[in-house]
Amino acid sequence: MTESQTVLQPELINRLDSKIMYLGQLQSAIMTHQIPQIYELIDSQQFNEQIRQRAHADSNASLAQMVVDIHNELATFLAPELIHYLKAHFQFLVFEAIDGEPAIYQVFIGDWWNHRQIGTLDVLALTLEVDQKMMLTLHNVSQLPDGVNNNDNQVREIKQIMTGLQAFLDDETKRKLEVQVIEDQLAQLKENKSGLLGRTDKKAREELENKRELLLASQQRVPEVKEKLQSHQAEILKLEKDDAIHRLELEQILTYFDSVKSFGEKISYLYVDYLNALLQKK
Amino acid sequence: MTFDNFEYAQQLKKDLMVMQRWQVLVETLSQAETTTDILEVVDKILAFDVHEATILRVASEHWYPSTHWVTLAFAKLASMSSLSETSVVLPQLQKVAELHFAEFPNASFRFTSAPLVAGGYYLEEISQNLRVLYWDMSRRRFYLDTNQFGQLVQTEALQLAGLPALKSFQQRLTGIADQLREVDYDVDVIGIDAKNSLDLTMRGKDLPVDVLDSLFVAAAKQHFVLKSHQGQKTGATLQIADVTLDIIQNRDEKGHSFWHYDIIDNSQDVTLYSLLQQLPFLAQWYNVWLEQVGLKDHREVFVE
Structure with missing residues (x-):
């Protein structure tokens, strides 16, 4: 044994001891179902600062690094209790596991058709990251007067355009008949072409031909107009779907919270609220 | 053209014999009480209507088309399938009877011939001109027109009568369908039987x-x-x-x-x-x- 080895040995032993102790504590916490302690062991700095209210606590990141390879197993162990808590406190949220990623859950708002993902739950970090853009939209919708939707104006405008397009299509039969009448009149003029009243006939023929041309050009637009109508219909459906979803989402949030803002705040306190709730149960 | 009195008398005699058979058939229909009997006699009436007694048929204003007899046969089946009354009404100057079901006081129904090579008849509501079903006696088929029945239930006449009336009517049709199924009809009345509302x-x-x-x-x-x-x-x-x-x-x-x-x-x-x-x-x-x-x-x- 060299001198340097002798000098380093106690430190090495200490470090090994602390690692062994860390793993032992984690094992014991799991065996005794001490969930707050598990979270403490995963990130002691956050736990001490937020739960014990100790400012500038030390980090145990180097120790916690040892169990990174069993994070999935830890998440699988921790998730049921957490999901149970979340379902009790946010009845309208739906949590869907992601295959192969037990630490991450997709969080949806409501169980209706087209329900939207509002955020992502990280079981180990105890965070529910919400889509801030969605929250802002919901906040804005909540400020609208009763019975008014976000997209009402747009829907109204598109419906106006559609009324015009539909009127154009409804005139199809009329246009066809007019073309037919003009064809007959042109045929009549051709029959009467005996040299008499030549100039008047020519002018009348030209007018009729121009009119026919215009009508036929309009007729040619029919498929394009039909396509436009369909696309506007799809556009309206999309806008109305968004409105319906916003309405349902807001309705659910306001059933349990005073405002979208307080719902967002409650979510942001998940770490503290959840662990305190568990500690109080003890 | 010379008129052969004897020949005419012979034809009349034949027709009278035919008419006697006709009378028996009509009487049998009025008295038939089972699905099998009703279907058998209406089959014979329809065949008769097509092929026989041309002299008397053409001359008589009391000769009714096949749709009339189909209506009568259906009325019998309808009566057997429901406690709610079925009445057969022949409007003045009409040749085809109308059906009235007590549950729908504002609606009346009649049969029309289906324009199909296979033949068969449609039951339709008269004022709305909406079909209820297709009935083909020769190929033994009985099918609901789900499109038009779906529209019919949305009409004011049926809405005014309300849910109990619709329930009663659907039970009636289901009852008829069951009767026909028992005599080996191919029956498809999807959606009207509240007891079979899955799939x-x-x-x-x-x-x-x-x-x-x-x-x-x-x-x-x-x-x-x-x-x-x-x-x-x-x-x-x-x-x-x-x-x-x-x-x-x-x-x-x-x-x-x-x-x-x-x-x-x-x-x-x-x-x-x-x-x-x-x-x-x-x-x-x-x-x-x-x-x-x-x-x-x-x-x-x-x-x-």
């Missing part, structure tokens, strides 16, 4: 996503919520008071999706048609997407 197959395959989105939006406007189906099945579900309307996706062997309705109603009172009658938003959606979401029926016999 009602839709016509369309691979529904565009807009179909259910539209229902979601239409329902939400009326404060109903179309939800994703929870559990083993894929699809959507709509809760309407105590009734659940499930719209379920299935896959065929080629990988195409096809859909069906399940109506879950513990009291077994509700059918898809009663939902269409009671829920205008559902009816409107059903009408718009009929080619996809309409019930799968025997469209081949329903000439538009």
